[in-house]
Amino acid sequence: MDIEEIAGRISGKLLGNGGEFRGKFTTLGAAEEGDIVIRHWIDDRGIQIASERGVAAIITQDLRSDASKVLDVPIILVDRIEIANALALSWTINRFASSSRRIAVTGTNGKSTTTHMINHIITTAGRSSYTNTDSRSEFNTLIDPVVAQHIAEAASREQLEFMVIEVSEVQGWLGRVMRDHAQLMTSAIQPEMVVITNVAMDHIGLVESVDDVFREVSGALRAMDSGVAVLNSDDERVRAMADINPLLRTVFYGSHGPVRYTGNGIHCGDDLIIQTDELPFTGEHFIQNTLAAITAALELGFSYEDVRRGVETYRALKRRFTHLMDNPRVIDDFAHNPDGIRATVRSAACDLKGRLWVVNAIRGSRGEDINIMNAEALAESLKDLDVELIVTSSSDLVDEQNRVLENERRVFLHVLDENGIGYTHIENLRDALRRVLENAEPSDTVLLLGAQGMDPAADVIGDLTRKSS
Incomplete structure (x- = not known):
């Protein structure tokens, strides 16, 4: 050109x-x-x-x-800068990796883990693959040319057999929604398969309703003129996408699909693929992501043994129900929207030996609506639990782009008050974590929830524990 x-x-x-x-x-x-x-x-x-x-x-x-x-x-x-980035992505793939088999993954929650696990299964089986989801999920937005640059660099080192690319379901810049982002980027990737994890509210201000999210996410299916749609049958909105594009073959995973989870493990039809005790994690959202990844891998032609070995050796992305320490057990999770909060609390609560402590970071500079919804989800999840809740604004460790505004703090705490949820608000994250570590019993569980405001928590806990030892 x-x-x-x-x-x-x-x-x-x-x-x-x-x-x-x-x-x-x-x-x-x-x-x-x-x-x-x-x-x-x-x-x-x-x-x-x-x-x-x-x-x-x-x-x-x-x-x-x-x-x-x-x-x-x-x-x-x-x-629209996104049009240029879509062209960059398409041109780069066609120029450097045109023969690669490509998979796109999108949805509100779980797309990073699903993408990462599919890629891990592929590479563990000895095949070459590129993914834009890394340990910090820095390159998954596709709103700049970094992914195109990385594909060119990866293809210069080896011939890429596969590409597993995470596509944001909703994107924006300076308050402007990049309408049809998933459809635009999926069209640029030209995948043979699209995996959709779920549809839930997030990115308030860019979308106004869950119907908007449905439209944006389902755009990934409309972008394809052939191939396979791997859909979460346990999400009614995703299940409804089966009829969106008649050119696609639909495969479900979950309770209404051939790949499903029971108490003893993950099955495909009547075959037990991997036993529960071989899974690296058994939290609800991890199981859902694993079902999606296994379904995708099987559709790509990988064997049960490839899948079992890939899942068994998988290590989670940073801040995806990450176990930071024992005595007390500290779990860190990037629960940044209502569905993520509910799923993470359920997973932590099902295996309690002592008391539950929750440290939740308010989402800063994201507006009132998402914080109201997050507080409602938190209140709903904690209402019947013996829990010590600490809410923090993380003012000591966030930058200006993630600063919690007074109105955001006010509405978050107001929802907790309205629902009769006891809490302590501690302005600084370091002070909040110090309080928990000084007061939690060795048998207790500490759950760290939140998006950017909780990102520094692992380093802070490491520092605090070193100083106390």
């Missing part, structure tokens, strides 16, 4: 002269000569860096520079 063709394909306005594109799509920090940089915004300093590196062009949605001062770098100005 040349620069003029790229501008036309993304409905962009070309500033400066065009030319030939011989590199890869990438970020400004990783750019080399001949590459195209995609960046949400760029200023004079960024343009100067791009020029010094000899990039072929810059694509941006927000040009913070006088166009007349642009150096010798063509700039393509677009209305």
Whole structure:
């Protein structure tokens, strides 16, 4: 492709002269000569860096520079940066990994673990595979060209037989919803299979109802003109997606599908694939993700033995019901929306030996609605339990983008008050965790819940325990 063709394909306005594109799509920090940089915004300093590196062009949605001062770098100005990133993803796959078998995974909860586990099953079976879900889930949004860059780099090291790509169900930038994100990115990936985990409320402000989430998630199925849809039969909204695209073959997992869980393990039809005592975790949400991953792997042609070995050796992503310490047992989970909170509390509560302690981080700078819904889910989950609840704003450890605002704190605590849930609000995360570790008995369970506000907890606990020993 040349620069003029790229501008036309993304409905962009070309500033400066065009030319030939011989590199890869990438970020400004990783750019080399001949590459195209995609960046949400760029200023004079960024343009100067791009020029010094000899990039072929810059694509941006927000040009913070006088166009007349642009150096010798063509700039393509677009209305929707996600269109450019979809093109980058599609072009990169076709250029560097066109023969790969591709799987897209989306949904509100569980998509990171499901993606990660499918990839683990594949690589444990000795096959080459790329995934954009890593231990910190940094590269799963597809709203910048990092994944395209990583695919090009991975394909330069080995021929990729498989690609398992996590697709966000809803995305936005500066309060603007990137409408049809899952459909756009799935179309760019051109997978033979889409796995959908569930549909629930999250990303308040980008979506207004669960119907909006349904529409966004199901867009991944509408993007395909053939292939397999792997659907969660235990989620009624996902189950209803079976009729969305008649060109797809639908396979269910869960209680209404061939791959299901019973007390003694995971079965496919009448065959026991893996026993319960061989599973690395048995929490409710982990089981659901495992069923999804196993179903996908079997549909891809992997054997029961491949699946059993992959699941048995799987290690969870960071902050996915992660066991941090014993005596007391401390469990850390990225429970950032109502369904995640309910599932995590249920999983922790089913194996209590002593008292339950819950430290919950309020979601900062995400608005009142999601915090009201999270507080309602927390109240509902804790109402019949003997629990010591501590709520924190994590003010000592979050950045400005995740700062808990006064109205967010107020509405969260108000919901707990209305539901008669006792709690202690502690402003700083370090103080909240210190209080728990000083007062919990060795037989107790401590559950850490929350999104960005709870991210530093593992490091803080490690520091506190070292100082106390």
